[in-house]
Amino acid sequence: MKVVKNLVAAFSMKAEFASRRNKLYRIAYSWSHDPVLADDLVQETIYKALKNASRLRDVKTIDSWLYRILYNCWQDYLRVKGRNVEFVESYDDESADQTDNYQQAQIVKRVRASVEQLPLPLREVVTLADFAGFSYEQIAEITDIPIGTVMSRLFRARKNLKQQLLEFGSDELTVSKLRRVK
């Protein structure tokens, strides 16, 4: 009976992880800007999560627990590769090809490029907050840094992005106006 119970628990845990896979992948992609690496990080995260599922004491904390594992996998990768590794995003990626609207693709491209220019610690925090929607406390737990540091990184990241995107807003406007005149 205990075996059946454990099996059911294992299957249900696997389903919980699988349902979060896409979002984990998007966060991994926002950090690495590399689809293959992001996929590998998520595979490793799910593998480690399944292996250590018994350590998850409260299912309510599953999100921050999973992202903590993902964050650790990412940090392990950076340690091996060297913190200063440069990531070069391919702007001819599929998401840009799929859209038939030039301006929309430009905005996505520009926002991602702006995020990519952020120092990694800022990039990690701002995507966890503004894309994944985690609270300051959850981000502190995931990244294992004090909450004050989370806040200062998040605010610096937003300030930096705001500046870059405001400049883009002006450029984009010029392009739109020129197109309208034509």
Add this chain to the structure above:
Amino acid sequence: MNIKDMTEDKLNLFIDEQLDTDEMNEIREALLDDKELREQVCQLKAVRELIGYAYSEVPPSRHEDSNKKRSGSIFGRAIAASVTLVVGVVLGWSTYEYSPNATPAISAQNTFQYVANHVKAAYGERKIVLHIDSSDVQVVNAALNEADQLLATYRKANTPMKLDIVTNKSGINILRPGVSPYIARIRELIDDNDDVAIYACNRSIAKALKKEGVEIVLMPEVTKDKSARELIPQRLEKGWVYIKA
């Protein structure tokens, strides 16, 4: 609260709803009167929204690829729908006029304002409160044009939208039959859209009565039991988007 006393850190805490109730209300009050502060808040919100948007569609993982081949991706279609709406928003930038004082050229700030106001519509019902506190022709025309444009945009995107138009100060005059040239236009707005409601500030009505010494008669469709200072913060607390004409 003065803009000079407001640090950007505090505004970040405000948009993330990390301040206590009193501080949140204090900033909401300040937002009603301070255009520069509103722009700062809108820009921060826009940054937050754009990050979410930029990563809502990324190159598919190998795992997603294999799933797509088997069953197609409903999630992908949902993302595509939201992207389509945002495309509409982006295209709207070139014709958008937010402020009645805006020149034909659209500033980067307005671009951000527009994104902040519209991007989230892809995720559910949009609720907007449009605040008119003037009867100046340019202000009122710009506000009513904004209302028409918002309603048309969301109707086209098949996205539910609630629009509350809150008037106070001399803005209540636009609702006075026999005085206002906008009565027919406002009535048309109400008749054509079930989700549009018009409010007049009871304090402003009382002040006008005291000043003019005659009863202030407004269109019968207008709700007038609360002040703008009560109505607007109540909506902001519930996540409504605020637009000041």
